[in-house]
Amino acid sequence: MSAPLGDVASRLVAAAGALGAPLPADVRVVSVLDEPAPALADIDAATRVLVLDWLGTHRDARVPLLRAAWDVEETVRAASAHVLVLRLAPLLGPASPLVAWLGSRPKLAPRLARAVVQPVLESDVVASLGAAFAGRVTWQGWYEACGPDPISVGELATLVAARDAAARVATTAPEPSEAILIAQGLAEWRPWSDAFGVVPASITRGATLGSAA
Numbered sequence: 391m392s393a394p395l396g397d398v399a400s401r402l403v404a405a406a407g408a409l410g411a412p413l414p415a416d417v418r419v420v421s422v423l424d425e426p427a428p429a430l431a432d433i434d435a436a437t438r439v440l441v442l443d444w445l446g447t448h449r450d451a452r453v454p455l456l457r458a459a460w461d462v463e464e465t466v467r468a469a470s471a472h473v474l475v476l477r478l479a480p481l482l483g484p485a486s487p488l489v490a491w492l493g494s495r496p497k498l499a500p501r502l503a504r505a506v507v508q509p510v511l512e513s514d515v516v517a518s519l520g521a522a523f524a525g526r527v528t529w530q531g532w533y534e535a536c537g538p539d540p541i542s543v544g545e546l547a548t549l550v551a552a553r554d555a556a557a558r559v560a561t562t563a564p565e566p567s568e569a570i571l572i573a574q575g576l577a578e579w580r581p582w583s584d585a586f587g588v589v590p591a592s593i594t595r596g597a598t599l600g601s602a603a
Contacts, residue, residue, distance in 0.1 A: 396424030503544030
């Protein structure tokens with residue numbers, strides 16, 4: 391029996407299903423986007439597994455959740471021959487806690503304000519899940535799902551404020567955490583785009599960051 395998904399993965403999987411790409415019965419989604427790390431005992435060699443974690447996942451990462459995600463990836467790869475990994479950049483959209491948090495105009499610590507990220511529209515990630523669930527993606531490998539625009543968190547906050555963007559959620563913290571935002575750094579979006587047939591929207595060129603305020 392599959393373990394319950396965390397809030398982020400549940401939101402993404404539900405959105406893919408609403409667009410006509412429900413989670414296949416033979417696919418196990420393993421999310422390391424929230425605490426705690428999931429149980430993995432029921433995965434075997436025949437199980438198709440989609441691992442969702444954050445960009446910055448690495449065995450030597452300073453952030454505990456990013457180290458835990460690395461261990462989960464390695465454990466799943468050892469158990470199954472059919473493992474697809476999506477490492478996610480910060481998600482932007484109407485259901486995005488990050489947009490809601492930035493829209494509240496929090497005081498950013500200098501290190502966080504300077505941190506460079508490559509946010510991705512949540513709708514682009516949902517389209518990627520839809521492509522995988524519909525069988526249009528080879529069920530193997532790992533990909534960095536991120537946008538084409540490097541931007542500091544401080545600049546992103548200014549962009550959210552300038553567009554009067556809002557999100558349909560209430561939150562007191564960003565998603566991912568401040569520590570993960572600082573740790574993510576730059577990534578390469580083209581391999582993900584080519585494999586999933588998704589061209590990520592540019593957030594600096596007018597892409598919708600939230601819903602109407």
